[in-house]
Amino acid sequence: MGKRPSTEDALKAIRAIRDAPENFDLKRDLAPFLLHKSNHVAAAAADTVGRLEAVALAQHLADAFPEWMKNPSERDLRCEALTALAKTLAAMDHPASKVYMAGIRHVQKEASFGPSVDSAAALRGICAQGLVRMSHPDALLECVTLLADPETAARAGAARALSETGQQAGVLLLRYKALIGDKDEEVTAECFAGLLRLAPAESLEFVASFLNSHAEEIAERAALALGESRLAAAFPLLQKAWEETAQATLRRTLLLAMAMLRQDEAVEFLLTRLAEDGEKSALDALAALSIYGRDDSVRNRIQEILAKRKSGALQRAFEKDFGT
DSSP: OOSOOOHHHHHHHHHHHHHOGGGSOHHHHTGGGGGOSOHHHHHHHHHHHHHTTOGGGHHHHHHHHHHHTSSHHHHSGGGHHHHHHHHHHHHTTOOOHHHHHHHHTOOOEEOOSSSOEETTHHHHHHHHHHHHHTTOTTHHHHHHHHTTOSSHHHHHHHHHHHTTSOSHHHHHHHHHHHHHOOSSHHHHHHHHHHHHHHSHHHHHHHHHGGGGOSSHHHHHHHHHHHHHHTOTTHHHHHHHHHHHOOOHHHHHHHHHHHHHTOOHHHHHHHHHHHHHSOHHHHHHHHHHHGGGTTOHHHHHHHHHHHHHHOOHHHHHHHHHHHOO
């Protein structure tokens, strides 16, 4: 490539390739940036390969990874290049086992204002996904180890990877992790979401059982996971929990989860709450319905209800969340 362009020029060139890839030869014009001296440039190049779905460059990504593993604490601050390379390879389902095995064991401690920070935590989680997606024979073993990683991002990544195994063993591991809990609710939330993706029918009641958790944060995470699942059978479970709890924050989250289901039955329930309940509950229902702000049919129904209720608080909330 001759003299390498400056970081600024390289990033500009990568943006040009991303915006008009038809004007470039990607192997000639984009691949060399994966080995640029700047980790920002390499990360941008790897991300662009992924955005363009340039599978022909997968081996270039895999070849660049071990180069960035040479003295990474100095050359690749915040693990930017390594993470981007592995993320794109995993998204392509490329069988780069050497990359994933190296990445899942990589720990990179970097100085911060307080204790040192492990910037490779997300990389380890991404590499777990890569191993699962290529059906590596040791994928489950690696995921089990990663579930006990000291870093939240790595444990959460392991849970996401397990949700893609398509195996009953993955279901059992996610259930076990959800039951024993985690010091960070983000990991438990990933277990809930993973179970509902991996085994939706058998996991609905299990995840819904956490709606009664004494830890309100866990109950809210379970509600949101059920909402994100878009499963029709989740609605009665959310409705029952809403009717039985007196916790104000959880009730609001349960209404939001119902709205996230994007189901007519759930929308009708929320509109009924808006029309018939006291102002506080009606405000919660209106906030949940705000995700339908661009749905004219729902918006018109809300306006009809507000016209009848004549509540200044509800009208102001509508104008704030829906726009006038």
